[in-house]
Amino acid sequence: MDTTRCTAAHDEDPTPCIGPKDAVTIVDKLGTAVPACENHGATLLASLYDGRAEPGTVPGAATRVFAAADTTHPFPWLADALRTEPGQLSNAANRAADQDVDADAPRDPKELEERLEAEAAEYEIEPDLFPPHLWTNDR
Numbered sequence: 447m448d449t450t451r452c453t454a455a456h457d458e459d460p461t462p463c464i465g466p467k468d469a470v471t472i473v474d475k476l477g478t479a480v481p482a483c484e485n486h487g488a489t490l491l492a493s494l495y496d497g498r499a500e501p502g503t504v505p506g507a508a509t510r511v512f513a514a515a516d517t518t519h520p521f522p523w524l525a526d527a528l529r530t531e532p533g534q535l536s537n538a539a540n541r542a543a544d545q546d547v548d549a550d551a552p553r554d555p556k557e558l559e560e561r562l563e564a565e566a567a568e569y570e571i572e573p574d575l576f577p578p579h580l581w582t583n584d585r
């Protein structure tokens with residue numbers, strides 16, 4: 447039995463993959479792409495600034511992942527995380543509160559990296575626990 451999870455699964459996320467591990471491709475703002483199952487694709491997309499879902503091996507998966515990510519809070523396995531700032535809430539929750547989650551997102555890759563590290567510190571998780579291929583360009 448294959449017990450490994452897809453490359454989009456965060457080390458701290460306890461949930462299993464759902465469906466093929468390359469059902470969808472998640473692309474971050476810097477253009478880094480990783481194959482993902484539908485569960486972890488939605489979680490990762492919900493946790494990225496300006497990420498997107500592209501078709502993988504499963505027809506319709508990218509659409510389902512996009513829809514699921516819309517209502518998923520960033521880093522959803524952090525059950526005790528503060529959920530008050532736009533960056534801590536799902537896109538759907540921000541729309542309901544009339545907030546723009548990406549309004550203050552850095553446009554410069556270096557600033558984005560610094561912001562992500564700062565947020566990792568705020569969430570009290572190690573930046574290197576992010577899927578490393580998504581947060582660095584040294585693949």
Ligand SMILES: [Zn+2]
Binds near residue numbers: 464
């Ligand atoms: Zn997965």
